[in-house]
Amino acid sequence: MDPTFFLYLGAWLKVLGVLCLPLFAVPLVTLAFPGLIDRFAKRMIAFLDVLSGGALGLAIASALILVLAQLAVVILRYAFGLSFTWLSEIVIYAFAAMFMLGSAAALRDDAHVRVDILRPRFGEAGRNWIELVGTYLFLFPICLRLITNGEQGLTRSWSLLEGSRESDGLPILFLFKTLVPVFAVLLMTAGLSVALKAALRLTGKLPPAATPIEGETGGGHDGV
Template sequence: MDPAIFLMIGAWLKILGLLCLPFFLVPLIALTIPGLVDGFAKRMIRALDAFTGGALNAAMASALILVVSQLVVVILRYAFGLSFTWLNEIVMYAFAGMFMLGSAAALRDDAHVRVDILRPRFGETGRNWIELVGTYLFLFPICLRLITTGEQGLTRSWGLLEGSRESDGLPILFLFKTLVPVFAVLMLGAGLSVALKAALRLTGALPPGETPIEGEAGDEDGI
């Protein structure tokens, strides 16, 4: 296919990304001017958490595919002496999909392994500040770097509809490479949700540890 098509799609995605940039200011606005955007911030949290929840469902499906395909690989190899490249690639792709699509939900649910030995000693307020500052200083820049790095290579891969380098492999290597920017976008969404929660907790708009649940009752005029 003509790579120019995918360059055009990429250009529109860049415009969409630029239009989304003001949303990343909402946690800072909520922190500096309490009460001004609290209701909007809570709706953003619900939407972002639902978005990462959808990705988690896809990660769970990938995990199921991984288990089943790996079981088939083992049975074929050790019981019948057979091996298929395309089946091994399914295992690899499913494994990648599992953790790259599920990482955002793990961030949302605070399920990532933490190595910061000082964080628990700062108290609730200190932890919220760490979440807010760390998200802006580390998570957002790294994810933006992942999105912008390799843009030309990804466009070329889509233009060629790049497949496996093996003759009996799967013709979907271009989709596998797309997992990297998808992972970055999901992490940006989850990070924005984390920053919003931290800002609202610091201003008292959210009680400690509480996350707005979709469909919950609330006073929209007061938030």
């Protein structure tokens, strides 16, 4: 396949990314000018959460494939003495897809493991500030780094339609490598939703988070 096609595709994706950059300023505008774009911000949250939910559905499907493929590997190996590289690669790919596609929904639902030392000491406003600042200072830069760091290698992989290094492996290694930027983009969308919710809570346009903090009465866990 002509590699220039993927170069053009990458260029258009960059343009699309640049056009989407102003959306990442919406939480800051919402915070600076309460009431100005609250309705738009809430619509963004709904759309971004649906996007994370769609990715979660794919992650659940990947988990099912993982279980079935691993079961097949065990039965074939120990009952019939058979082993297939392509089947083992399905297990690897399904596990990676489950993790990378499900991470955005976990961030959206505050289900990631976190070690909170100072956060439980702050009030509701302090926790929302932590979510907002942390998203901009840590999550977004790391995701951008993931997207840009492997750009050339991913383009080459797609231009070659890179497959397994094993003769009986799956010819979809290029799709497997694509999971990395997809993971980063999904995390950025989920992080944008988190930032929007924090900004709206700080301006009183959303009720306080229902997720309680460890160490506080009346609540369950937000940190472990």
